[in-house]
Amino acid sequence: MKALELDGVHAGYGRTRVLRGVDLAVPEGATVALLGANGAGKTTLLRAAAGLLPVSAGTVRLAGRTAPAGADARARAGLCLVPEGRGVFPRLTVEDNVALFAGGRRRREAAFDRVAAVFPVLGQRRRQVAGTMSGGQQQMLAFSRALCTDAAVVLADELSFGLAPIVLDELFEAVAGLRRDGRSVLVVEQFVDRVLGLADWIYVLHQGTVTFVGEPAQLTDGSVFERYLGSGRQ
Amino acid sequence: MKEWMPFVVAGLTTGAVYALAATGLVVTYTTSGVFNFAHGAVGLVAAVVFYVLRVEVGVPTFVAAAVGIFGVAPVLGIAIDRLFLGRLDRAGPAAQVVVPLGLLVALQGGVTAWFGAASRPVAPVFSTGTFGVAGTRIGWDQVGVVALSSVAAGALGIFFRCSDLGLRMRAVVDDRELTVLAGIRARRVTSAAWVIGSAFAGLSAILLVPFVGLDAAILTLLVVQAFGGAVVGRLTSIPLAFAGAMAIGLGASFATRLVIGHPGLAGLPTSLPFIVLFAVLVLSPRDSFGVLGRSGDPGRRSVRIPRLSPGGTVVLLGAALVLPLFVHGGRLLVATAFLAYVLLFVSLGLLVGLSRQLSLCHAVFLALGATLLAHLVDAGLPFPLALLLGGLAVVPLGVAIALPAVRLSGLFLALATFGFGILAQSLLFGTSLGFGATGTVSLARPRILGVSFAGDRAYYFLVLAVVAAGVTAVEVVARTRLGRLLRALADSPVAVESLGVNPVASRVLVFCLTAFLGAVSGGLLATLYRSVNTTSFDFSASLLWVTVLVTAGSATIGGQIVAAALLALPAWFTASYLSEYQALAFGVAAILLAQSRNGLVGLWRRPDFRRLAAEGRVRLARSPGHDRLPPSPEMASPGVGA
Numbered sequence: 053m054k055a056l057e058l059d060g061v062h063a064g065y066g067r068t069r070v071l072r073g074v075d076l077a078v079p080e081g082a083t084v085a086l087l088g089a090n091g092a093g094k095t096t097l098l099r100a101a102a103g104l105l106p107v108s109a110g111t112v113r114l115a116g117r118t119a120p121a122g123a124d125a126r127a128r129a130g131l132c133l134v135p136e137g138r139g140v141f142p143r144l145t146v147e148d149n150v151a152l153f154a155g156g157r158r159r160r161e162a163a164f165d166r167v168a169a170v171f172p173v174l175g176q177r178r179r180q181v182a183g184t185m186s187g188g189q190q191q192m193l194a195f196s197r198a199l200c201t202d203a204a205v206v207l208a209d210e211l212s213f214g215l216a217p218i219v220l221d222e223l224f225e226a227v228a229g230l231r232r233d234g235r236s237v238l239v240v241e242q243f244v245d246r247v248l249g250l251a252d253w254i255y256v257l258h259q260g261t262v263t264f265v266g267e268p269a270q271l272t273d274g275s276v277f278e279r280y281l282g283s284g285r286q
Numbered sequence: 287m288k289e290w291m292p293f294v295v296a297g298l299t300t301g302a303v304y305a306l307a308a309t310g311l312v313v314t315y316t317t318s319g320v321f322n323f324a325h326g327a328v329g330l331v332a333a334v335v336f337y338v339l340r341v342e343v344g345v346p347t348f349v350a351a352a353v354g355i356f357g358v359a360p361v362l363g364i365a366i367d368r369l370f371l372g373r374l375d376r377a378g379p380a381a382q383v384v385v386p387l388g389l390l391v392a393l394q395g396g397v398t399a400w401f402g403a404a405s406r407p408v409a410p411v412f413s414t415g416t417f418g419v420a421g422t423r424i425g426w427d428q429v430g431v432v433a434l435s436s437v438a439a440g441a442l443g444i445f446f447r448c449s450d451l452g453l454r455m456r457a458v459v460d461d462r463e464l465t466v467l468a469g470i471r472a473r474r475v476t477s478a479a480w481v482i483g484s485a486f487a488g489l490s491a492i493l494l495v496p497f498v499g500l501d502a503a504i505l506t507l508l509v510v511q512a513f514g515g516a517v518v519g520r521l522t523s524i525p526l527a528f529a530g531a532m533a534i535g536l537g538a539s540f541a542t543r544l545v546i547g548h549p550g551l552a553g554l555p556t557s558l559p560f561i562v563l564f565a566v567l568v569l570s571p572r573d574s575f576g577v578l579g580r581s582g583d584p585g586r587r588s589v590r591i592p593r594l595s596p597g598g599t600v601v602l603l604g605a606a607l608v609l610p611l612f613v614h615g616g617r618l619l620v621a622t623a624f625l626a627y628v629l630l631f632v633s634l635g636l637l638v639g640l641s642r643q644l645s646l647c648h649a650v651f652l653a654l655g656a657t658l659l660a661h662l663v664d665a666g667l668p669f670p671l672a673l674l675l676g677g678l679a680v681v682p683l684g685v686a687i688a689l690p691a692v693r694l695s696g697l698f699l700a701l702a703t704f705g706f707g708i709l710a711q712s713l714l715f716g717t718s719l720g721f722g723a724t725g726t727v728s729l730a731r732p733r734i735l736g737v738s739f740a741g742d743r744a745y746y747f748l749v750l751a752v753v754a755a756g757v758t759a760v761e762v763v764a765r766t767r768l769g770r771l772l773r774a775l776a777d778s779p780v781a782v783e784s785l786g787v788n789p790v791a792s793r794v795l796v797f798c799l800t801a802f803l804g805a806v807s808g809g810l811l812a813t814l815y816r817s818v819n820t821t822s823f824d825f826s827a828s829l830l831w832v833t834v835l836v837t838a839g840s841a842t843i844g845g846q847i848v849a850a851a852l853l854a855l856p857a858w859f860t861a862s863y864l865s866e867y868q869a870l871a872f873g874v875a876a877i878l879l880a881q882s883r884n885g886l887v888g889l890w891r892r893p894d895f896r897r898l899a900a901e902g903r904v905r906l907a908r909s910p911g912h913d914r915l916p917p918s919p920e921m922a923s924p925g926v927g928a
Contacts, residue, residue, distance in 0.1 A: 122466075124467075135467065142461075153468055
């Protein structure tokens, strides 16, 4: 059973085609890492999967069924995208952010407890305005979106974006926690080594098409990096 | 101290009404990114329904008010949201202003056509009794207004703080896309905000009418005074907007007390909101007004300026020259007015079409151009010199508006010019340079170098000569460096600055030119009718002209000529129903055509406009240049990046 499937997906911005027939599957309970050079279409793929960007051809399926149109409907259908950059409401407090992620004030307390268990630092900043926190804390709050809902599929776009490596441990631990909970995860990441330890499957995207699918072990000899990602191994 | 107390009470009352209106305005603007110029007009419609139900149907006051506030206004709000805002998603900034503006013109025009322009007195809603506090008489109606306004604002605050919908509204304000990702139906949230905002507009209008009477123009304008308060709140903060509107109400009331005995300053109290509006916009630090999300890439809407073909020019000029042979009497006057309108729209098109800056105070240039011409001719100057000097004398006003125009764009320039227009109207029209105490100035048809232009036909040719010269000048400007700079500035000011060009000079120049030409056309029109008064060119004319020009097509001379024809149409057919419904029709047309490339003319010139519409639906984040480039091999090939 596939939690998320992209089948021959084409998408782009106006006449600029970015995705040219992408096939991708996230098995239930698995973590998949999506790698690729800048401009390969990784973020576009996540946006198309989340329904933020209409696909011009192909289908997106959630748990075997065609995903509903519109990002809000897809979110309600159990898909959660943690977008690139700081995916928080900067002028709202941490608890208001959590209430929005959780889908209402009624579910706020339970959701907040879950968040505080994974990111203790957020537990102490309950009433702080999100935009005034450090970048790392904001990214934790952004990722909390995945903890606040029971979304079966979590898409995370460059969690490490602009963060110091030391902050990343907590975030990647949280991604691993999702996997232990049996959730299906698709991560886009620049820090290739860190994802290799995390992922069950690796996809490499190049100029809008998938050029490599395999297990992390296949990548360790470095030849795939040479071929698909250049030598800039981090 | 004691003598001030009645003014405090009166100021708090009007301030409370402005504050309600400002609050509603901020709610809709922050959640949707579209500034509702028609906010006052929505209130007007609610107040009209209230009046009709209460007076003509005989429904109890309380019920009539409830229908207006909780029925009519919210329905209008939903209609605006559902019909227009979806279309405005990622539209250019001009369309974001023109659509609500068209709505204002249409609603006000519709109400006037249906209900008449005359003001109707409205019986008080609250008791007219008074009570004394420390020797000051306070009316129960004043207490009622302040109390109701405070309760409504307080309830709104609690709603935002303590309800899920309120939280979602704040979230939409913060980051719309993120709200959608959280599974929230952002469209519904925005609609709810328009319901609330419009209900506030209705409430403020219904509270206001017992004090000022039911009058379409006054009511639209009075609620527009809330703009001043909203701007104090940077258009985004409700508490600040509320406080700002309160302060404006108090300030205007104090000003009323201060100007007693100074008739020259009589316009000051009513124009205080606009002074605040203009001053805040002009004096605020750059970038303190964040443009809220929806605006798209205006560069994609650029129109190639077609050359006026020599053949077309000859045909047009020839037609204009032989026209007086076939047209007589009243229609000859209309034809002359049409020519002057061409100059009017050419000058307005310099801003709206060429540099894509919406100016909502054009009527000021025409009015002052007309009165200055009259005063200069009276002083003994020959007509051509007086026309020239009158036009030049208005240029400083153009500079005054260019001041904010250098720093503000899109919506905020429109707001600043709007404020400026009403300001100039109430402060300058009454002076000796303007219409003076009588409100009317008469002008005689000129005699130049011994040739009399008193006859209608002779005067037609004089106007034709002046207009032809003006149009030629503008066409030359549009094709030379200044024109290129203005088009480039409209596309990307940053790109122009990065070329080492200072944009200030060209922005100031275009406003000077537009003021000059506007003033000249005002002088020609006033001389045509031999008299001009304060209502000839008032602020609503400025708004109407912008909608007419956008309807016809603002970017090309063809569109400007069509606009002039549209404006002259009702007089040509001497049909009163045409002029009654003119505003309504142009308002609606401007809404429909705000996003077309060049109005009616643009549609006409492109028979394949369905394809255009399809293209328009997929508006891009990137510039068109990028689309045609093949993917660059260096950027995309493996080996670089990762």
